[in-house]
Amino acid sequence: MSMPLKNVIISMIMLLIGSSYLYFSLQLPVRSIGNVPGPSFFPLVISAIVLFLAAALLVNGIVNLRNEQPQEAEPAVPKRVISTLVWFVLYLIALPYVGFLVASVPFFAGLMMLCEQKKLVPVAIGSILIPVFLYFLFRQGFNILLPAGQWM
Template sequence: MRKRNTISGIFLLALTIGYGVMTANLPTRAIEDSTQPSFFPWVVTVCLLILSLLLLLQGVLPIASIQAPAPINVKKWKIFSALISVIVYLVALPQLGFVVANIVLFGALMLLYGERRPVPLISGSILVPIAIFLIFRDLFQIRLPSGILGGII
């Protein structure tokens, strides 16, 4: 496992460096108070760099042997159902809009993977898409499709 982590860490580190070089060459915009096109690629670069270094360290440093957890057994029909849900989501996104489409997707995936408590199911599937929409709209100033809620949000 240590050898695999070391090789994977080196590969991901090289990939991150290449991605960082491409990100550094992205054009800038002259619009004030707006997110530059390179903002999210830099976020991805930094996150990938940190995770690559951690994986590399995990492979290089001697760590006390910890028993590996048992693999999670997910039924194939659940994976297929989730894939179909995402495809339906992508088709419906332009018409329904980001918020409504994600409420339906999050609720469906939470039900599919076993969440049955009504409060976390309803609040999670409603509040998370609204929070993401508001963060992108107000903080990053990136417009997401509003769909059927166009006059409201």
């Protein structure tokens, strides 16, 4: 995907975000002391700025899109980006139920495999030893609370 097209897409997303932000800013309660700005003042200023900048980016993107030279197609989002994000999301879902120590072992193993570590022995050793080490370092060494699970 070319950069001008990306600019058009992102500017439209920003227009949507800016409009929603403006709508919710207008819903804020009007509480002000005399002639001075209330809680909605700053958000309204920002809304105006965001909408103006998004519109400018959109115009800029459209103009560049017209003058654009044909380019080689950019590779699609690598599968590994999606896999890593999905793995992160699954980890975060599991975390409140099984806690840091249990959830981190498969998470660590999965990321190691995504880093092209194909030998199972290093994966098994790394994914157990490092989360356990971090758990004891932070929980016992530094007395920092780590996510605890409801089930465990």
